[in-house]
Amino acid sequence: MTNERRVLIHPDKASLSGSVAARFITKTIDLLEDRDAVNVVLTGGSVGTAVLAAINASPARDSVDWNRVSFWWGDERFVSRNDPERNELQAREALLDHIDVPASQVHPFPSTDDIADIDEAAAAYALELLEAGDGKDYPKFDITFLGVGPDGHIASLFPGQEAVRVTGATVVAVRESPKPPPQRLSLTLPVIRSSDRIWLVLAGSDKASALGLALAGASTDEVPVAGAEGRRRTVFFVDKDAASEVPEYLITPTYY
Incomplete structure (x- = not known):
C-alpha cells in the first residue's frame, strides 16, 4: 500500500x-460507493x-449519506x-448539529461532567474505540483531520512529551499541555497513523517552520507532525503563508 505525501497550497x-x-x-x-460506512476523525482549532x-x-x-458516517x-x-474550548462543542455548532447523523455515530471524548478522573476518561474512550473496532483495538479510520501547532504538535501530542512516544495504548491522558488548558485527552500516534x-x-x-521541518524529515519527538503519515495518503492543505518553507518538489497544485 503506497503512502503519498503531498502539499496543496491555497491563497488564503x-x-x-x-x-x-x-x-x-x-x-x-x-x-x-464502495463500503457500508465511513469513519472520520475530527480536529479542533480555528481552521x-x-x-x-x-x-x-x-x-x-x-449529497452525503450522513447516516453511514x-x-x-x-x-x-x-x-x-x-466549555467553549471544547472541540466537540465547536464541531457541533459548525456542522454536526446541522446534518442527519445519528447520535450513536458521534463519538466525543468524555468531559469532566461525564467522568471526573482523566485516566478513567482515557480508559472509557479506549473502550469505545475497542467496541467499534470489529475485533481490533479501534475502527478503520478513512479520513483523519489534523491541525498543526507552531511548535509542530498534532492532536495533543506535544514536542518532547511522553505522550508522543506512547505505543502501547490507543488513548493517552495529557496532564501538562504547554498550551492551555493543561489537561487533555488524545489518540496516540499509532492510532493516528x-x-x-x-x-x-x-x-x-x-x-x-514546523511544516518545513516536518517535511524535511525532523524527528517525531521534536516535531510530532513529522510522524503524521496515513496508510494511503498524507495531504497538507495549507495557505500561502504556511507554505513559505515547503520544499518545491513536494508541492503538487493538482493533487487530490
Whole structure:
C-alpha cells in the first residue's frame, strides 16, 4: 500500500477551508460507493472548525449519506461539556448539529461532567474505540483531520512529551499541555497513523517552520507532525503563508 505525501497550497484561509470542504464531500461520497460506512476523525482549532463550517455551507452537503458516517476526535480538552474550548462543542455548532447523523455515530471524548478522573476518561474512550473496532483495538479510520501547532504538535501530542512516544495504548491522558488548558485527552500516534488518509489543514506564517521541518524529515519527538503519515495518503492543505518553507518538489497544485 503506497503512502503519498503531498502539499496543496491555497491563497488564503477562506479558499483553503472551502477547498478542503469540497474535497471532503467528494471523497466521502466516493468512499460510500464502495463500503457500508465511513469513519472520520475530527480536529479542533480555528481552521479545522472553519472547514466544518464550509462543509455545512456547501450546496452539496446533503449529497452525503450522513447516516453511514461516524465521527471521532483526535483529541479533546478535558473540560466541561459546554466549555467553549471544547472541540466537540465547536464541531457541533459548525456542522454536526446541522446534518442527519445519528447520535450513536458521534463519538466525543468524555468531559469532566461525564467522568471526573482523566485516566478513567482515557480508559472509557479506549473502550469505545475497542467496541467499534470489529475485533481490533479501534475502527478503520478513512479520513483523519489534523491541525498543526507552531511548535509542530498534532492532536495533543506535544514536542518532547511522553505522550508522543506512547505505543502501547490507543488513548493517552495529557496532564501538562504547554498550551492551555493543561489537561487533555488524545489518540496516540499509532492510532493516528492507522488512518488511510491523513489531511493536515493549517494556515498562517507561524506554522511555516514546523511544516518545513516536518517535511524535511525532523524527528517525531521534536516535531510530532513529522510522524503524521496515513496508510494511503498524507495531504497538507495549507495557505500561502504556511507554505513559505515547503520544499518545491513536494508541492503538487493538482493533487487530490
